Amino acid sequence: MCEKMKNVNSWLSTVYGDQPVPHFEVNTRTVDILYQLAQSSEARCSDTALLTEDLKQKASEYQTEGAHYRDVLLQGFGLSCASLSKPADDYLSALVDTAMVLGVRDTSLSSFMLAVNNLTDTLLEEEKSNRRLERELRALRSRLGATLVMRSNLQEDINKTVKSQSVESAKAEERMLNMDFVMAKAKELSSRRERAEAQLVSRNMDKSITHQAIVELSEEVTALKQEIIPMKKKLEPYMDLSPSPSLARVKIEEAKRELAALGSQLEMNMDFK
Template sequence: MAQPALLPALQLPAGRAAPQLPAGRAAPQLPAGRAAPQLPAGRAARTLSAGNAGMEAGGSRRETAAFVREKVQRITSWLKKTFENQPVPEFNVNAQTINLLHMLVEYSEERERDVSFLIEDMKQRAAEYDAEAEYLQSVLTESLDLSPSSLSKEGTAHLKTLVDSAMILEVEDLSLISFFCAMNDRSLELHAAELKNKEMEQELLNSKKKLTATLLLEEQLEKDLEKVKTHLEIEEAKSESRLQNLQFLKDKSEDLRIRIKIAEEKLTTSGLNQSLMHESLVNLSEKLDGMQKEMVHVKRKLDCYLDLPPNLSLARVKVEEAKRELNALEEKFSKKIEMLTHDMLETRRL
């Protein structure tokens, strides 16, 4: 079964703060399997006594009726005190709600006690400060015969400056040691602040340099981007022109193909010889080129036989003449070899 809501939105009187649970404390839970009893819708918190009886019937076994009644009384008095003359808002009366409200009551009372202790401590300190001030004033008045009214204008100004300095430096007393310690602390803080300012100035300078470099890079990138855009526009224009030309060529090619087909049909119907067609002429041209190449090869073979005599007798005469020339050349060659041999022998003898 679903658990009922812990509390509705209780509206406190104006100027009153809602009490908070202490840190680390959780709201108590009902035992497993136990459902929290609820009052009928529209019943007010004034029926706490009747709700107390229902809670005793279905509440925790560890709580006695007297303890629960005491809780209810404390909660009732605390709610009346909290809301003063205003009516207490309605809420579901069950064990979980009672436990939660009781925890709030305890925490509120504990906080009020802490606040009262703090107030008493502050009052005691104020009384001590007043007594010390009266004592110091009596010492100044009786021993040194000094009072704020008896000081000169310049003395009053110095006193005011001393007081302001003490307030600014937050010294414990007006001794020189306290002033020196406070001034030393302020000097250290000033030195630390100056160092921090220098570091921040250096960081600012580095940031400015980085920002300048970034701006220059951004400017360069913008220029490059403009160039790329211009180049893309030019390329797009070229591409568009090429597409148009391609489409024109496609259309022209299709038109020429249709015209060629029509012309071929006309030539076919007019009885044109197929050997006069372009394909036939191309084939004949290729054959002619092949035959011309073969003729060149044959001519080279025939050139070897062009110097031969026209009949056999003349051929024999030519052969005899060639033999005689060969014999004469052999004799000359032999003589030259003999002469060279003789010269070599003479050279060796010398």
């Protein structure tokens, strides 16, 4: 802990410089936290110093390269930045800006062509990606439209179902009320029947006139009627006969005369042919 405390005090002194270090509670937790902060700060400072040195070195290289180009222009062509015309200076500035935008190392034609080709490839890839995204977007819109239509249909079905359920619920409630009324009426009639039967029993009523006996008698009558039907069909040919024997003989004689007349008529028809 003593070693950590020394590092913390050294770091705090560096951070605050000439200003006094604020008082803080010295314990294991605070020392550990400050020690971690000190290590992180020193690491960041080290990285920053390295980056600064790298930038300084690049700036020095760029300055050296710029001085070299100025010497080349001055010695080879007798040109200097001060001797350039306004359009030439504008063109040179535009060339530098373009090189910076394209991220090329120099202003040679090959560097510009390579950068433009890379940008063209990137543009083509982006256009291809955009077309793919547009297709996916159209498909999503189509599915969204179908989903919205389905949602509308489902909502309509739900509304119809809710309405139908409310109607059926009202009908069911009405049927329940009717059923309650019928059940109450049935209980009342059953009670009245039991009281009536008790009264009839107390008065020594003949069992043959009870409801059950009458129902059984009605069933027997119906069965007998069914048995009589075939017998009636057998007697139908004899229904025209008179119950008197003399009248029956008269009917027979009339039938014979009609039969003879039909025979004569038949013979005449045969002779005519």
